Amino acid sequence: xxxxxxxxxxxxxxxxxxxxxxxxxxxxxxxxxxxxxxxxxxxxxxxxxxxxxxxxxxxxxxxxxxxxxxxxxxxxxxxxxxxxxxxxxxxxxxxxxxxxxxxxxxxxxxxxxxxxxxxxxxxxxxxxxxxxxxxxxxxxxxxxxxxxxxxxxxxxxxxxxxxxxxxxxxxxxxxxxxxxxxxxxxxxxxxxxxxxxxxxxxxxxxxxxxxxxxxxxxxxxxxxxxxxxxxxxxxxxxxxxxxxxxxxxxxxxxxxxxxxxxxxxxxxxxxxxxxxxxxxxxxxxxxxx
Numbered sequence: 001x002x003x004x005x006x007x008x009x010x011x012x013x014x015x016x017x018x019x020x021x022x023x024x025x026x027x028x029x030x031x032x033x034x035x036x037x038x039x040x041x042x043x044x045x046x047x048x049x050x051x052x053x054x055x056x057x058x059x060x061x062x063x064x065x066x067x068x069x070x071x072x073x074x075x076x077x078x079x080x081x082x083x084x085x086x087x088x089x090x091x092x093x094x095x096x097x098x099x100x101x102x103x104x105x106x107x108x109x110x111x112x113x114x115x116x117x118x119x120x121x122x123x124x125x126x127x128x129x130x131x132x133x134x135x136x137x138x139x140x141x142x143x144x145x146x147x148x149x150x151x152x153x154x155x156x157x158x159x160x161x162x163x164x165x166x167x168x169x170x171x172x173x174x175x176x177x178x179x180x181x182x183x184x185x186x187x188x189x190x191x192x193x194x195x196x197x198x199x200x201x202x203x204x205x206x207x208x209x210x211x212x213x214x215x216x217x218x219x220x221x222x223x224x225x226x227x228x229x230x231x232x233x234x235x236x237x238x239x240x241x242x243x244x245x246x247x248x249x250x251x252x253x254x255x256x257x258x259x260x261x262x263x264x265x266x267x268x269x270x271x272x273x274x275x276x277x278x279x280x281x282x283x284x285x286x287x288x289x
Contacts, residue, residue, distance in 0.1 A: 009133025041130010049111025066185030
């Protein structure tokens with residue numbers, strides 16, 4: 001961790017809702033006139049789309065690889081970036097081009113990576129959003145370099161519903177194929193994804209108030225108004241809970257380190273909770289110069 005070159009990481013599995021948190025941070029950066037370098041977790045996958053399909057097929061009869069696990073990712077490269085940025089504000093990043101629209105400006109095919117490029121000088125902080133912002137393996141500890149680690153983790157049935165609906169509606173997969181993917185990567189989910197949420201400074205966990213007991217037959221995704229968000233703080237002494245309860249209508253505390261807010265208030269809650277933390281990081285950075 002570094003006062004001069006802070007790192008914020010949003011970590012959550014595929015379909016968890018990290019994009020919602022990313023938007024909240026974008027609003028904060030704009031208001032505070034913060035210049036971040038944005039790093040996408042997908043850019044640290046080991047294989048491009050075609051290579052990953054081949055690798056999955058080759059390992060299907062034994063322990064199959066997945067985007068959640070160490071075999072399919074450059075964990076060492078990610079830690080190297082976090083360490084280097086924390087020390088001197090530099091490093092290398094690239095982009096994974098998901099779609100034709102993203103790939104067109106680079107004259108590349110979708111599902112490929114852009115070349116590695118140096119991070120521009122003079123950024124205020126590094127902002128990571130992806131699967132592994134706090135990952136720890138036998139040889140790598142990414143979490144140790146992060147100044148603010150935020151977890152986004154719906155209860156698992158809701159996460160599966162969101163993934164099934166997204167992959168069938170937007171990516172053209174069958175429900176059976178998505179279910180197979182969920183099963184194939186379960187070992188890596190337990191080994192590399194869930195342990196991160198014990199290392200986060202804050203977790204945002206969405207809990208539906210409708211029946212999601214069989215996610216594989218759910219016809220629709222529960223709406224924000226059909227859910228609560230459970231927000232857990234590693235260090236509750238850093239929070240003014242009476243202020244939060246007063247500001248967020250319908251909120252309540254379930255434990256000394258946990259506040260529960262209506263699902264429709266998730267974005268608002270994120271901003272009023274996280275904005276002071278971001279502000280403090282920037283103030284420490286300015287004082288350290």
